[in-house]
Amino acid sequence: xxxxxxxxxxxxxxxxxxxxxxxxxxxxxxxxxxxxxxxxxxxxxxxxxxxxxxxxxxxxxxxxxxxxxxxxxxxxxxxxxxxxxxxxxxxxxxxxxxxxxxxxxxxxxxxxxxxxxxxxxxxxxxxxxxxxxxxxxxxxxxxxxxxxxxxxxxxxxxxxxxxxxxxxxxxxxxxxxxxxxxxxxxxxxxxxxxxxxxxxxxxxxxxxxxxxxxxxxxxxxxxxxxxxxxxxxxxxxxxxxxxxxxxxxxxxxxxxxxxxxxxxxxxxxxxxxxxxxxxxxxxxxxxxxxxxxxxxxxxxxxxxxxxxxxxxx
Amino acid sequence: xxxxxxxxxxxxxxxxxxxxxxxxxxxxxxxxxxxxxxxxxxxxxxxxxxxxxxxxxxxxxxxxxxxxxxxxxxxxxxxxxxxxxxxxxxxxxxxxxxxxxxxxxxxxxxxxxxxxxxxxxxxxxxxxxxxxxxxxxxxxxxxxxxxxxxxxxxxxxxxxxxxxxxxxxxxxxxxxxxxxxxxxxxxxxxxxxxxxxxxxxxxxxxxxxxxxxxxxxxxxxxxxxxxxxxxxxxxxxxxxxxxxxxxxxxxxxxxxxxxxxxxxxxxxxxxxxxxxxxxxxxxxxxxxxxxxxxxxxxxxxxxxxxxxxxxxxxxxxxxxxxxxxxxxxxxxxxxxxxxxxxxxxxxxxxxxxxxxxxxxxxxxxxxxxxxxxxxxxxxxxxxxxxxxxxxxx
Amino acid sequence: xxxxxxxxxxxxxxxxxxxxxxxxxxxxxxxxxxxxxxxxxxxxxxxxxxxxxxxxxxxxxxxxxxxxxxxxxxxxxxxxxxxxxxxxxxxxxxxxxxxxxxxxxxxxxxxxxxxxxxxxxxxxxxxxxxxxxxxxxxxxxxxxxxxxxxxxxxxxxxxxxxxxxxxxxxxxxxxxxxxxxxxxxxxxxxxxxxxxxxxxxxxxxxxxxxxxxxxxxxxxxxxxxxxxxxxxxxxxxxxxxxxxxxxxxxxxxxxxxxxxxxxxxxxxxxxxxxxxxxxxxxxxxxxxxx
Numbered sequence: 001x002x003x004x005x006x007x008x009x010x011x012x013x014x015x016x017x018x019x020x021x022x023x024x025x026x027x028x029x030x031x032x033x034x035x036x037x038x039x040x041x042x043x044x045x046x047x048x049x050x051x052x053x054x055x056x057x058x059x060x061x062x063x064x065x066x067x068x069x070x071x072x073x074x075x076x077x078x079x080x081x082x083x084x085x086x087x088x089x090x091x092x093x094x095x096x097x098x099x100x101x102x103x104x105x106x107x108x109x110x111x112x113x114x115x116x117x118x119x120x121x122x123x124x125x126x127x128x129x130x131x132x133x134x135x136x137x138x139x140x141x142x143x144x145x146x147x148x149x150x151x152x153x154x155x156x157x158x159x160x161x162x163x164x165x166x167x168x169x170x171x172x173x174x175x176x177x178x179x180x181x182x183x184x185x186x187x188x189x190x191x192x193x194x195x196x197x198x199x200x201x202x203x204x205x206x207x208x209x210x211x212x213x214x215x216x217x218x219x220x221x222x223x224x225x226x227x228x229x230x231x232x233x234x235x236x237x238x239x240x241x242x243x244x245x246x247x248x249x250x251x252x253x254x255x256x257x258x259x260x261x262x263x264x265x266x267x268x269x270x271x272x273x274x275x276x277x278x279x280x281x282x283x284x285x286x287x288x289x290x291x292x293x294x295x296x297x298x299x300x301x302x303x304x305x306x307x308x309x310x311x312x313x
Numbered sequence: 314x315x316x317x318x319x320x321x322x323x324x325x326x327x328x329x330x331x332x333x334x335x336x337x338x339x340x341x342x343x344x345x346x347x348x349x350x351x352x353x354x355x356x357x358x359x360x361x362x363x364x365x366x367x368x369x370x371x372x373x374x375x376x377x378x379x380x381x382x383x384x385x386x387x388x389x390x391x392x393x394x395x396x397x398x399x400x401x402x403x404x405x406x407x408x409x410x411x412x413x414x415x416x417x418x419x420x421x422x423x424x425x426x427x428x429x430x431x432x433x434x435x436x437x438x439x440x441x442x443x444x445x446x447x448x449x450x451x452x453x454x455x456x457x458x459x460x461x462x463x464x465x466x467x468x469x470x471x472x473x474x475x476x477x478x479x480x481x482x483x484x485x486x487x488x489x490x491x492x493x494x495x496x497x498x499x500x501x502x503x504x505x506x507x508x509x510x511x512x513x514x515x516x517x518x519x520x521x522x523x524x525x526x527x528x529x530x531x532x533x534x535x536x537x538x539x540x541x542x543x544x545x546x547x548x549x550x551x552x553x554x555x556x557x558x559x560x561x562x563x564x565x566x567x568x569x570x571x572x573x574x575x576x577x578x579x580x581x582x583x584x585x586x587x588x589x590x591x592x593x594x595x596x597x598x599x600x601x602x603x604x605x606x607x608x609x610x611x612x613x614x615x616x617x618x619x620x621x622x623x624x625x626x627x628x629x630x631x632x633x634x635x636x637x638x639x640x641x642x643x644x645x646x647x648x649x650x651x652x653x654x655x656x657x658x659x660x661x662x663x664x665x666x667x668x669x670x671x672x673x674x675x676x677x678x679x680x681x682x683x684x685x686x687x688x689x690x691x692x693x694x695x696x697x698x699x700x701x702x703x704x705x706x
Numbered sequence: 707x708x709x710x711x712x713x714x715x716x717x718x719x720x721x722x723x724x725x726x727x728x729x730x731x732x733x734x735x736x737x738x739x740x741x742x743x744x745x746x747x748x749x750x751x752x753x754x755x756x757x758x759x760x761x762x763x764x765x766x767x768x769x770x771x772x773x774x775x776x777x778x779x780x781x782x783x784x785x786x787x788x789x790x791x792x793x794x795x796x797x798x799x800x801x802x803x804x805x806x807x808x809x810x811x812x813x814x815x816x817x818x819x820x821x822x823x824x825x826x827x828x829x830x831x832x833x834x835x836x837x838x839x840x841x842x843x844x845x846x847x848x849x850x851x852x853x854x855x856x857x858x859x860x861x862x863x864x865x866x867x868x869x870x871x872x873x874x875x876x877x878x879x880x881x882x883x884x885x886x887x888x889x890x891x892x893x894x895x896x897x898x899x900x901x902x903x904x905x906x907x908x909x910x911x912x913x914x915x916x917x918x919x920x921x922x923x924x925x926x927x928x929x930x931x932x933x934x935x936x937x938x939x940x941x942x943x944x945x946x947x948x949x950x951x952x953x954x955x956x957x958x959x960x961x962x963x964x965x966x967x968x969x970x971x972x973x974x975x976x977x978x979x980x981x982x983x984x985x986x987x988x989x990x991x992x993x994x995x996x
Contacts, residue, residue: 029412037401130496140425232404276394282395291803524916525916527957532709562834
């Protein structure tokens with residue numbers, strides 16, 4: 001096996017190659033849009049996977065952070081005169097702060113209290129967005145001003161394909177890096193056995209909290225990117241169903257696998273596009289496929305496929 | 314993760330990513346002999362009671378038009394996608410219609426949320442888009458390529474307040490849904506109330522899926538001097554409000570519903586509690602009760618007969634909006650003698666005297682809806698059926 | 707006072723339904739550690755099957771029984787066809803399976819039934835009963851009474867029958883239960899069936915008040931789950947208390963708060979309650995396995 005393949009960044013290189021070559025197969029800009037949606041969802045899923053796969057905690061309200069990011073770039077430029085990129089950063093900081101405030105007391109408790117706390121948090125964010133009509137446009141959402149950087153307007157599906165792909169590459173690189181930092185090692189220890197990690201001197205609560213904050217920032221940035229790409233936002237993006245969709249992406253792709261999150265996002269974004277031809281049978285099939293894939297690939301798609309060659313040998 | 318497994322992960326990723334991404338490249342070769350019309354509707358999800366009749370109507374009438382020889386010598390091909398009520402999905406399907414299916418026009422967008430998300434796609438691609446959504450913001454400000462067929466929520470408020478004024482009611486309470494429809498109509502009602510000397514003295518809201526509104530209504534009941542209650546909302550909410558209203562013995566105060574409940578199923582769901590409820594709605598609901606000289610009578614009766622024969626459910630004004638949209642488009646294509654999107658757009662804008670289920674449509678460069686208040690009829694539920702209120706009552 | 711009683715009845719009625727859904731969550735969670743997000747779909751099936759059987763001419767009581775039977779069959783099939791084959795998968799994978807199942811069941815319902823809203827006639831008429839100044843729908847008594855009966859029967863079943871004790875043993879310690887000769891797989895299937903029956907009964911009871919459609923399950927599952935968590939996941943009495951509390955908070959929140967938000971009160975409380983209560987209002991000792 002050549003040395004470079006074993007390198008930790010090999011998956012990153014493959015991802016970059018896939019991103020670079022994929023457009024050659026695109027017959028129309030619709031495909032750019034679907035791919036860009038995959039990149040955005042994947043970014044959020046990678047973040048959530050750090051929390052779920054590494055810190056072993058579930059967030060059932062992650063779309064709340066996604067929504068904060070999305071509405072930050074909508075409200076900032078429209079109502080407050082803050083430029084889009086600054087709004088994006090403000091959204092990320094807000095999400096991080098909120099995650100910190102909620103996570104700090106909750107993550108000291110044993111068990112899955114983060115799940116219930118984030119469930120409440122997510123529904124609360126969605127509720128505020130639907131109710132504060134003057135700021136958010138209410139249930140129908142609001143338009144988002146186009147991203148203008150130094151006079152250059154970011155519009156068009158192909159432009160956003162490259163922007164979101166860039167964000168995904170950076171997000172993937174950071175997540176892969178995390179594996180080899182002390183924090184990453186702490187996460188792994190945590191995931192294997194919390195008690196053992198605690199005994200070994202890992203500040204379990206602190207690392208859980210870090211993972212939660214990181215996950216919130218990823219989701220917030222993904223939300224901002226989607227809002228800027230779409231040119232509109234609406235409360236669905238912060239809704240419970242979107243949270244569930246994100247969790248499904250992570251688990252379907254494989255807990256703890258960075259590439260898995262990208263694959264999980266790709267599957268869940270493209271399936272409805274492919275299944276739409278079945279019309280009223282679409283949901284039936286979608287549900288069926290989720291069940292079947294979880295039964296036969298219970299560790300997720302990527303870890304399962306990764307095992308295959310080994311088994312044959 | 315060990316280095317060994319990095320390689321495997323990578324292998325796995327490549328193995329899955331490629332075929333998965335190929336999946337969406339299923340060929341979309343299309344014949345040039347047909348004219349493609351697109352539609353994105355909320356056939357499933359919380360707004361399915363809008364999307365489903367719209368979907369059925371479009372399919373039914375495209376078949377009918379094709380059986381009669383098509384439009385300008387070409388058959389119509391209808392591409393419908395279901396957005397499940399999700400605006401983000403609607404946006405993606407809109408892109409798919411324009412970029413991939415290359416439709417020449419679009420009739421769809423069941424809700425205001427999905428419509429607003431899709432507008433930029435059609436404006437940018439310069440493809441005419443006839444929306445089926447209620448809120449006034451769809452056509453105000455006027456956008457070059459966007460039209461709509463349903464009456465606006467502002468008109469519904471005006472029609473209700475007009476009736477209140479005739480009855481000399483000035484103090485009312487409102488209980489509105491917090492869904493898109495309810496919130497938007499509530500805002501419009503609050504805005505136009507002063508012009509009709511109507512004072513909103515109590516306001517309550519309920520969530521789109523709430524199943525009991527007695528608490529909110531009890532509060533309204535406790536406010537003295539209320540002469541009427543208005544309920545902007547759609548879906549099952551207004552039916553529950555109506556039932557709770559009767560349960561609490563509030564029926565002596567007139568209750569006004571909106572055009573959001575304009576289908577027979579509202580009366581079925583609300584049961585006897587619906588008696589005496591008033592609402593503004595299109596002529597479609599009372600087709601057989603219209604005087605014979607009413608220009609809309611023939612159109613609405615024909616549509617009702619066709620729809621109920623095929624769809625196996627009572628006619629609703631929502632399906633009617635799709636009928637109007639499709640026929641406005643088809644007539645414009647005939648006038649343009651082809652399917653060039655720009656010419657079709659110009660002709661849609663010139664629509665004059667089109668008799669639809671929603672009213673008589675006269676569009677102009679400053680009015681992409683083309684309906685006035687006369688398109689709404691004031692109805693009352695009597696004996697388990699709609700009754701046309703004579704003017705002045 | 708009259709207003710207070712009106713809110714109380716409204717809250718108890720809605721809360722009883724949440725409590726039943728939460729109880730369904732708890733029963734399955736105890737037996738198998740699965741958080742079953744298809745729980746709301748059982749309620750949907752209870753309502754929709756009754757509506758359609760009744761419309762087809764089946765008398766209401768028979769239609770209701772049929773609906774509950776259908777829900778139970780679906781519940782048991784869910785276990786044998788989707789959960790049992792994935793044995794050994796992580797808890798979160800099993801949750802995703804139940805989410806898939808809920809999407810699947812909703813998809814089936816929209817094809818088999820339709821996408822319209824439906825109602826059932828109230829069991830004993832629509833004439834409101836005047837009680838302490840409040841107007842109460844007779845169906846509310848059916849819902850509250852029905853929920854109480856279900857809870858009582860479940861309690862008797864668990865405490866007084868051998869099978870019930872096997873369920874308790876399985877939830878206490880699966881390995882130990884297996885060692886003493888309990889067929890834990892059957893017990894788990896039974897808990898899915900029982901939980902589906904509870905959901906189905908809730909659907910039958912509540913449809914005359916709340917109406918039903920193919921997709922009522924999503925929100926009920928969310929609220930029932932919140933109620934179960936509020937009461938400390940896995941504790942049947944906690945689930946009951948959580949459900950009623952949630953219903954009451956909603957009713958009083960909508961009735962009393964100056965904010966026009968039915969949900970705000972409830973949701974504000976969640977995280978804090980979780981912190982303060984740690985294991986919910988009804989505390990339970992837990993043994994940590996290493």
